[in-house]
Amino acid sequence: MATLATLIDGKAIAADVRAEVKKGVAALKAEHGITVGLATVLVGDDPASHKYVSMKRKACAEAGIESFHHQLGADATQDQVLGLVRDLGADDRVHGILVQLPLPKQVDEKTVLDAVPLSKDVDGFHPLNIGALAMKGRDPEFRPCTPHGCIELLKRSGTEISGANAVVLGRSNIVGMPVALMLVEQNATVTICHSRTKNTPDLIREADILIAAIGRAHFVKGDWIKQGATVIDVGTNVIDDPSRKSGKRLVGDVDFDAAKERAGKITPVPGGVGPMTIAMLLQNTLRAAKKGVPSG
Secondary structure, rough: OOOOOOOOOHHHHHHHHHHHHHHHHHHHHHHHHHHHEEEEEEEEOOOHHHHHHHHHHHHHHHHOEEEEEEEOOOOOHHHHHHHHHHHHOOOOOOOOEEEEEEEEOOOOOOHHHOOHHHHHHOOOOHHHHHHHOOOOOOOOOOOOOHHHHHHHHHHHHOOOOOOOOEEEOOOEEEEEEHHHHHHHOOOOEEEEEEEOOOOOHHHOOOOOOOOOOOOOOOOOOOHOOOOEEEEEEOEEEEOOOOOOOOOOEEEOOEEEEEEOOOOOOOOOOOOOOOOHHHHHHHHHHHHHHHOOOOOO
């Protein structure tokens, strides 16, 4: 009988990261009198966005990070949003700026994100941060939170990245491309699969590490998984489930029940990558604040 995969507990690992951040925040305050501050910008009334921002603010409070929340109506103009972001960029109390996406259609997302100063880009999405990831020997100011969370899950679960064959399923700017670059940085040999890839199942069968991030429920079948591989499932997809009170259930991009029969380690959905995103945001905000400490 095959041994079931070891579960990578994202909640537990995220709790460890948050505890480390809390300790670092307290030390920065005690030694240098710096109170770490994160500003959140929420435009419109998208319920999911409200929920995410609320979770981030709660996590800040638990870590001792001061939270500056700014909310604009769904009819806010691009100039209003840009003006707010620029004001926050000039505010010394604010070490990180988080613009919650998506933005209303009248506001150009790229223009707003480009207005966030590089030193406060704790989401890690500035083109210069992504560009630095792609250049050998360059260290970006910040790494994007979800991809960085994936790498932390690999490292803290004892997965050997250096020399591994890694497959990244998806090429988005948010997860796929940055996590592929981070895997290369860690000396993995990386293949990116996407909608035009001809032999995706065969490529995945060769993967020591699979990071699935395409947003298609149960796309990856159990027999695609290499025996003993580590599987990081970034997907969050809602499917019908009549057995649940809500009639719905959250699942990943990987068929978890089948994959756990072959994988060595695997993340669940929910409770895998999700908790790491906020933990890495807090870590980035602390990193930003530390850059304000006088040297010498």
